[in-house]
Amino acid sequence: MIRPARLFLFSLLLFLIAFSLPMPLAAQDDALPDVVVAARADFFPEGVEYDADGGRFLTGSLTEGTIFAVSDDGMVTPFIEDADLSATVGIHIDKMNNRLLVANTNNPAASSETPVASLGIYDLVSGDRLALVDFVSLLPDVMHFPNDVTSDSDGNAYVSDSFAGVVYKVDADGNAEIFAQGDLLTAQGFGPNGIEVVNDEFLLLAVTANATLIKIPLDDPTNMSEVALPEALGGDGLLLHPNGDLLMVAPSPDGNELIALRSDDNWESATIVDRQPAPGATTAALRGDAVYAVNAHLGELFGDGASVAAFEINRIDLALDAAAASAGDAANGQSLFVTNCSVCHNADSEATLVGPGLLGISERAATRVEGLSAEAYIRQSILEPGAFVVEGFPPAMPATFGAMFTDEQIDDLVAYLKSL
Numbered sequence: 515m516i517r518p519a520r521l522f523l524f525s526l527l528l529f530l531i532a533f534s535l536p537m538p539l540a541a542q543d544d545a546l547p548d549v550v551v552a553a554r555a556d557f558f559p560e561g562v563e564y565d566a567d568g569g570r571f572l573t574g575s576l577t578e579g580t581i582f583a584v585s586d587d588g589m590v591t592p593f594i595e596d597a598d599l600s601a602t603v604g605i606h607i608d609k610m611n612n613r614l615l616v617a618n619t620n621n622p623a624a625s626s627e628t629p630v631a632s633l634g635i636y637d638l639v640s641g642d643r644l645a646l647v648d649f650v651s652l653l654p655d656v657m658h659f660p661n662d663v664t665s666d667s668d669g670n671a672y673v674s675d676s677f678a679g680v681v682y683k684v685d686a687d688g689n690a691e692i693f694a695q696g697d698l699l700t701a702q703g704f705g706p707n708g709i710e711v712v713n714d715e716f717l718l719l720a721v722t723a724n725a726t727l728i729k730i731p732l733d734d735p736t737n738m739s740e741v742a743l744p745e746a747l748g749g750d751g752l753l754l755h756p757n758g759d760l761l762m763v764a765p766s767p768d769g770n771e772l773i774a775l776r777s778d779d780n781w782e783s784a785t786i787v788d789r790q791p792a793p794g795a796t797t798a799a800l801r802g803d804a805v806y807a808v809n810a811h812l813g814e815l816f817g818d819g820a821s822v823a824a825f826e827i828n829r830i831d832l833a834l835d836a837a838a839a840s841a842g843d844a845a846n847g848q849s850l851f852v853t854n855c856s857v858c859h860n861a862d863s864e865a866t867l868v869g870p871g872l873l874g875i876s877e878r879a880a881t882r883v884e885g886l887s888a889e890a891y892i893r894q895s896i897l898e899p900g901a902f903v904v905e906g907f908p909p910a911m912p913a914t915f916g917a918m919f920t921d922e923q924i925d926d927l928v929a930y931l932k933s934l
């Protein structure tokens with residue numbers, strides 16, 4: 515017979531490259547800490563959330579099951595101690611209902627053969643248990659690893675099970691069902707992992723071993739589809755940023771990284787907006803707009819078994835605004851144009867002044883350079899006029915605008931030119 519705990523350990527090792535490289539972090543311009551060092555040995559927090567009302571991080575514990583509160587000065591205090599929690603993985607704050615949802619599984623450090631797969635539901639303030647919902651009874655004959663959990667505004671919880679290859683749904687009354695399963699969720703090794711609800715409309719789910727991101731409609735889970743990604747990403751934890759980007763923890767050649775994905779077609783496809791090193795990260799949490807990733811030190815837990823004296827919750831700065839899709843203000847762009855550009859460009863005709871007339875540039879721009887969208891070409895024309903010089907014209911456009919304007923002003927100019 516296969517020992518679940520052992521196989522769990524082995525599979526985790528296969529895909530997990532855990533890193534504990536020290537990361538230089540730039541000083542932040544606000545009062546939030548760059549790093550919180552959780553001063554407690556060997557509890558291996560995998561999931562993390564920031565409880566804004568309590569002013570504390572909450573983490574799970576792979577080796578004990580206890581949920582801990584971590585303050586900014588690194589104090590670690592037990593918040594939920596429940597004998598039925600054996601290894602806590604993903605945790606999720608359901609703000610609307612003031613609950614903490616906890617994915618509970620077999621303790622990888624123990625060798626129990628009784629499968630454990632459940633969702634613990636707790637009061638976020640008192641820590642009192644409201645329910646413990648079992649999943650083993652839904653799928654008795656397979657291996658389980660409840661990994662991550664999220665919730666929608668009706669109070670339904672969705673839990674990914676990495677070994678069973680399914681997503682469970684637990685309604686507000688604690689009734690559990692298998693919500694989604696099928697080929698797209700089936701994997702050799704670690705399958706369904708990080709999970710987030712988008713707009714109360716669909717789930718986004720990382721299927722780690724397949725290196726895919728799956729979109730699952732809440733009203734019709736059988737109609738799931740694979741999100742087209744620019745590269746294969748074996749995602750772990752997911753986090754939906756307030757700006758609509760999806761942040762994904764993924765292994766990288768230099769250590770784990772946090773990748774910001776953005777979609778402009780409701781998650782049929784996505785592009786990478788930014789990626790930053792996130793040492794040892796398993797998942798990330800929001801604190802306001804700031805993003806923190808826990809360094810779970812799983813390399814030590816599953817590697818040489820070395821003791822770990824402290825764990826870090828690192829702030830990760832992603833360039834989400836600089837690369838933001840142009841949401842510029844065209845009216846402001848027009849006034850910038852009049853003062854700075856109209857000496858060389860007509861806006862109301864195609865007639866040449868010093869440079870080409872820009873009437874209709876929104877359409878011409880898409881045809882100028884292969885692979886560059888209209889927006890990207892217009893942006894490049896302003897920031898790096900030398901990169902492509904329109905035929906028949908001298909390279910006479912000043913290259914100083916990038917330094918002269920703020921990112922926002924550039925967005926405004928781009929929005930105006932796109933309206934021509």
Ligand code: HEC
Nearest residue numbers: 854855858868869870895899902903904907908909910911
């Ligand atoms: C001193 C004159 C001059 C000024 C000022 C100037 N440009 Fe230009 N611009 C040119 C010339 C000449 C070209 C054509 C050569 C090239 O592509 O660099 C050009 C090309 C362009 C193009 C590409 C047009 C096409 O048909 O592909 C865009 C877009 C553009 N400029 C936008 C701007 C904007 C926006 C500003 C103001 C922020 C500006 N320019 C200011 C001279 C100027």
